[in-house]
Amino acid sequence: MKIFTAEQIRACDQWTVQHEQVSSLMLMEKAAGRCADWFASQIKSERFWIFCGNGNNGGDGFAIARMLYRKGFDIDVFIDFKNPEYSEDARINLQKLKEISGVDIHDFRQVSEMKFKQDTSIVDAIFGSGFHGSLSLDYQKLIAFLNSIQANKVSIDIPTGLSADGLSDSESVFIADHTLSLQFWKKSFLHPETGNFCGKVHILDIGLSPEFIQKTDTSQYIISDSTVQKIYRPREQFSHKGTYGKVHLIAGSYGKIGAAILAARAAVRTGAGLVTVQAPECGFSILQTACPEAMMLSTGNIFSENLHYEEGITYGIGPGLGTESETQNAFLEFLKKINKPIVLDADALNIIALDNAHLELIPKNSLLTPHPKEFERLFGTSANSFKRLEIAKENAEKFGIFIVLKDRYTQIITPKKTVYYNITGNPGMATGGSGDVLTGIITALLAQKYSSEEAAILGVWLHGKAGDDAAKMNSEEALIAGDLPESLGRVFNELKNSHYKKTTK
Numbered sequence: 338m339k340i341f342t343a344e345q346i347r348a349c350d351q352w353t354v355q356h357e358q359v360s361s362l363m364l365m366e367k368a369a370g371r372c373a374d375w376f377a378s379q380i381k382s383e384r385f386w387i388f389c390g391n392g393n394n395g396g397d398g399f400a401i402a403r404m405l406y407r408k409g410f411d412i413d414v415f416i417d418f419k420n421p422e423y424s425e426d427a428r429i430n431l432q433k434l435k436e437i438s439g440v441d442i443h444d445f446r447q448v449s450e451m452k453f454k455q456d457t458s459i460v461d462a463i464f465g466s467g468f469h470g471s472l473s474l475d476y477q478k479l480i481a482f483l484n485s486i487q488a489n490k491v492s493i494d495i496p497t498g499l500s501a502d503g504l505s506d507s508e509s510v511f512i513a514d515h516t517l518s519l520q521f522w523k524k525s526f527l528h529p530e531t532g533n534f535c536g537k538v539h540i541l542d543i544g545l546s547p548e549f550i551q552k553t554d555t556s557q558y559i560i561s562d563s564t565v566q567k568i569y570r571p572r573e574q575f576s577h578k579g580t581y582g583k584v585h586l587i588a589g590s591y592g593k594i595g596a597a598i599l600a601a602r603a604a605v606r607t608g609a610g611l612v613t614v615q616a617p618e619c620g621f622s623i624l625q626t627a628c629p630e631a632m633m634l635s636t637g638n639i640f641s642e643n644l645h646y647e648e649g650i651t652y653g654i655g656p657g658l659g660t661e662s663e664t665q666n667a668f669l670e671f672l673k674k675i676n677k678p679i680v681l682d683a684d685a686l687n688i689i690a691l692d693n694a695h696l697e698l699i700p701k702n703s704l705l706t707p708h709p710k711e712f713e714r715l716f717g718t719s720a721n722s723f724k725r726l727e728i729a730k731e732n733a734e735k736f737g738i739f740i741v742l743k744d745r746y747t748q749i750i751t752p753k754k755t756v757y758y759n760i761t762g763n764p765g766m767a768t769g770g771s772g773d774v775l776t777g778i779i780t781a782l783l784a785q786k787y788s789s790e791e792a793a794i795l796g797v798w799l800h801g802k803a804g805d806d807a808a809k810m811n812s813e814e815a816l817i818a819g820d821l822p823e824s825l826g827r828v829f830n831e832l833k834n835s836h837y838k839k840t841t842k
């Protein structure tokens with residue numbers, strides 16, 4: 338699914354009005370209708386306080402107010418009495434609202450004097466994608482007041498004060514529990530500094546022109562279920578374990594053997610034909626007990642000193658590896674021998690980060706899976722996650738690598754500087770060992786001849802889906818990394834079913 342800028346969304350809006358049998362007023366009616374249906378089906382409140390600005394976001398708010406009133410809800414609307422200028426569609430919808438005697442319209446400055454009943458939901462239709470700059474003092478006071486109230490809060494399209502495309506200049510931003518975003522994800526929803534204001538994001542389809550969406554270029558995407566269904570290939574009937582590739586995981590050291598176990602369990606559960614763990618001997622008995630499906634190769638006694646290299650193997654390197662000087666030497670020598678894509682994580686990245694020249698040793702199209710701290714060690718610090726993404730794009734291009742930047746919404750950055758955001762997963766996955774599982778999954782996909790780009794996209798999606806399945810079983814709090822490989826089976830079954838549903842009648 339494409340992510341567009343506010344400007345592109347505006348152009349899409351205009352294109353739809355010019356090329357399809359729909360006016361801008363009808364589009365507003367459709368958007369408001371989708372929002373009103375969502376409120377009526379998802380929210381328990383009997384009454385709504387709806388705050389409306391003077392642009393089309395406010396226009397959506399007026400139309401929502403009218404529709405919710407007709408559905409039987411108790412509605413109060415708040416506007417800016419000092420500003421009588423409205424966009425044309427907002428003006429028409431305000432007029433329609435004024436014709437309804439049961440809806441009270443107040444100046445938003447009166448809100449703090451009004452009695453707030455407990456089951457009231459607050460709707461923010463003040464500013465949407467047309468917001469820029471910062472808020473005037475009156476609006477700042479309003480947002481501060483609304484943020485201080487204990488209530489269910491929903492923003493229409495985008496929380497007021499936030500910009501669609503990145504960090505905003507506004508000091509105050511409405512804090513929503515839910516954001517009903519029209520048609521598209523916005524980039525700011527996906528980064529921690531700004532996404533925190535949105536609560537849960539719901540994308541409501543308002544029927545903007547598919548033709549415009551298809552023809553308009555972007556370099557940023559959401560990984561949607563349909564993207565993944567196109568990538569996924571079910572297993573062939575006439576196949577054997579050789580069909581599904583050989584994985585070698587170079588992982589684990591004394592005290593960190595668990596990392597190797599988690600990666601190995603994930604690789605076998607992701608369908609690799611043969612999985613071997615190259616690890617120090619101190620981990621052999623626990624590894625062979627915890628994951629009997631994997632074979633072992635000794636790399637040393639308590640940490641890795643000798644790494645085994647063979648042609649025709651897909652390597653995933655780093656979880657729990659350690660950074661002892663012998664391991665560093667062995668790993669760097671090993672890197673020099675390889676000329677096909679590999680997966681690099683954790684201590685493999687920490688060793689590379691010791692010297693900038695090491696980056697040149699990484700085979701083209703390899704996948705690096707850093708968390709933010711590892712990313713910083715590799716490529717330097719950045720002021721915020723938007724700047725970090727720009728640094729990632731430059732380096733992905735420069736070194737011809739895929740960077741899988743792990744975060745709440747993990748970003749895959751390709752050598753062509755395309756960005757894919759993954760929206761599966763949940764905060765329960767912020768737990769030790771979760772990244773080791775991702776390494777196992779991506780390496781197993783690479784071994785099964787998915788391209789680096791496909792392995793990254795499918796891998797992060799599967800990982801997040803497994804996390805969602807595990808959270809359903811165990812709660813986000815009790816979720817542990819070891820649950821993730823166990824959940825992969827259910828995720829693959831679902832994926833396979835949806836694949837066959839698409840390809841058969």
Ligand SMILES: NC(=O)C1=CN([C@@H]2O[C@H](COP(=O)(O)OP(=O)(O)OC[C@H]3O[C@@H](n4cnc5c(N)ncnc54)[C@H](O)[C@@H]3O)[C@@H](O)[C@H]2O)[C@H](O)CC1
Pocket residue numbers: 346349350364365368390391392393394395396397424463464465466467468469470471472473493494495519520545
């Ligand atoms: N996506 C779609 O196709 C549709 C979107 N809809 C809704 O329309 C808004 C965008 O509307 P727009 O009129 O362009 O912008 P806003 O309502 O967000 O605000 C513009 C309004 O506010 C003024 N303004 C901007 N910044 C400030 C500021 N810092 N302080 C004070 N005032 C400010 C500006 O001058 C304008 O007057 C989108 O989000 C959707 O909610 C359509 O309804 C359906 C189609």
Ligand SMILES: [K+]
Pocket residue numbers: 394461462463464465492493494495496497
């Ligand atoms: K809003």
